[in-house]
Amino acid sequence: MITEVLTPKELHKIDPVFGQVSFDNHEQIVFCNDKDTGLKAIIGIHNTVLGPALGGTRMWKYANEWEALNDVLRLSRGMTYKSAITGLNLGGGKAVIIGDSKIDKTPEMIRKFGEYVNSLSGKYITAEDVGTTTEDMDNIREVTKFVTGVSVEKGGSGNPSPVTAYGVYMGMKAAAKYQFGSEILEGKKILVQGIGHVGETLVDFLTKEGAQVQITDINQGRLEEVSQKYGASIFTGADIYSADVDIYSPCALGATINDETINKLKARVIAGAANNQLANDAIHGQILKGKDILYAPDFLINAGGIINVYAEIVGYDSAEAMRRTENIYNTTLEIFAFAEQNGITTQEAAMRIAQNRIDTRKKENATK
Numbered sequence: 001m002i003t004e005v006l007t008p009k010e011l012h013k014i015d016p017v018f019g020q021v022s023f024d025n026h027e028q029i030v031f032c033n034d035k036d037t038g039l040k041a042i043i044g045i046h047n048t049v050l051g052p053a054l055g056g057t058r059m060w061k062y063a064n065e066w067e068a069l070n071d072v073l074r075l076s077r078g079m080t081y082k083s084a085i086t087g088l089n090l091g092g093g094k095a096v097i098i099g100d101s102k103i104d105k106t107p108e109m110i111r112k113f114g115e116y117v118n119s120l121s122g123k124y125i126t127a128e129d130v131g132t133t134t135e136d137m138d139n140i141r142e143v144t145k146f147v148t149g150v151s152v153e154k155g156g157s158g159n160p161s162p163v164t165a166y167g168v169y170m171g172m173k174a175a176a177k178y179q180f181g182s183e184i185l186e187g188k189k190i191l192v193q194g195i196g197h198v199g200e201t202l203v204d205f206l207t208k209e210g211a212q213v214q215i216t217d218i219n220q221g222r223l224e225e226v227s228q229k230y231g232a233s234i235f236t237g238a239d240i241y242s243a244d245v246d247i248y249s250p251c252a253l254g255a256t257i258n259d260e261t262i263n264k265l266k267a268r269v270i271a272g273a274a275n276n277q278l279a280n281d282a283i284h285g286q287i288l289k290g291k292d293i294l295y296a297p298d299f300l301i302n303a304g305g306i307i308n309v310y311a312e313i314v315g316y317d318s319a320e321a322m323r324r325t326e327n328i329y330n331t332t333l334e335i336f337a338f339a340e341q342n343g344i345t346t347q348e349a350a351m352r353i354a355q356n357r358i359d360t361r362k363k364e365n366a367t368k
């Protein structure tokens with residue numbers, strides 16, 4: 001028997017799901033396999049206390065299945081907190097499809113995935129993410145109603161990125177108010193890292209307000225295009241992280257606040273769209289606090305996209321989605337104040353408030 005040859009520590013390592021590092025009492029994990037279309041997917045449902053678990057489907061060329069499982073566990077948990085802090089009646093879920101979206105994806109595979117989503121009867125609702133598109137959501141819509149981010153022509157809300165950018169802009173203004181005493185960004189030196197779907201619209205808002213925007217991206221063509229279109233300057237310094245700016249806005253990748261970069265930062269505020277900006281929430285959150293660099297929690301200020309797709313469930317009204325997104329300004333200020341009162345990091349404050357909302361609802365549900 002296996003228990004006779006392995007120590008408890010070794011056994012822990014081989015626990016396939018419940019023993020994963022990112023497993024956090026997820027309610028349900030669904031493994032989807034279809035030989036005919038080549039679909040291999042995992043749906044992670046972290047928590048449904050506040051409502052159905054909504055989160056996008058990521059298609060990625062994972063090195064192995066462990067990596068895919070770990071990603072879906074981590075991402076679905078993140079969605080629980082994002083929806084909770086934003087005040088949405090949604091739980092947290094996410095799905096991953098294993099494969100290269102440029103090579104392996106077919107409409108048949110995507111529709112088959114939609115059938116798996118449908119089999120969960122609304123406990124999980126999907127949306128677009130890295131490697132999936134509005135067109136894929138339209139395909140999924142053919143086999144299930146439990147999908148958002150469907151095209152405008154098909155009655156959906158379309159691309160959520162401009163709304164995400166508006167939320168980031170609101171969060172940045174709140175951070176400026178708290179740190180500099182005014183929400184006005186005119187004249188502020190702001191570095192936007194990554195000028196993709198979200199970053200470009202953010203640059204639009206910032207330049208319109210008269211901020212001194214510098215942009216950086218690995219795509220030179222886009223840099224020139226966005227620079228010309230909005231009058232933003234292309235960052236030319238040797239090191240992005242030691243740039244002499246007031247605000248650093250990560251809108252490309254996660255974990256840019258890490259052991260190597262954190263001590264170089266001159267910015268007084270960090271506010272951007274990228275997910276999981278802190279390489280380690282506890283360690284890097286605390287260092288930022290110690291250095292009096294105000295960090296606007298990413299999962300709060302980049303919630304415009306989820307607010308927009310949520311509106312699709314409750315009856316799409318773009319004005320209402322924008323109003324809710326605008327409210328990110330107030331929520332961000334509340335979190336800063338809560339963090340200060342309790343002597344904790346802004347990331348921890350946001351997590352605590354989100355968890356409180358879930359716990360309160362759980363108690364209410366139990367007494368019904």
Ligand code: NAD
Nearest residue numbers: 161164194195196197198217218251252273274275302305
């Ligand atoms: P995108 O792919 O459209 O844009 C990302 C941009 O970053 C691209 O222009 C890319 O060239 C650039 N980039 C990549 N690596 C870089 C590097 N090392 N340095 C500088 N630039 C680099 O993505 P997006 O939709 O704009 O999203 C941006 C970030 O915000 C992502 O982290 C995403 O997960 C997060 N986010 C997006 C949404 C949304 O609604 N799109 C919602 C929540 C969170």
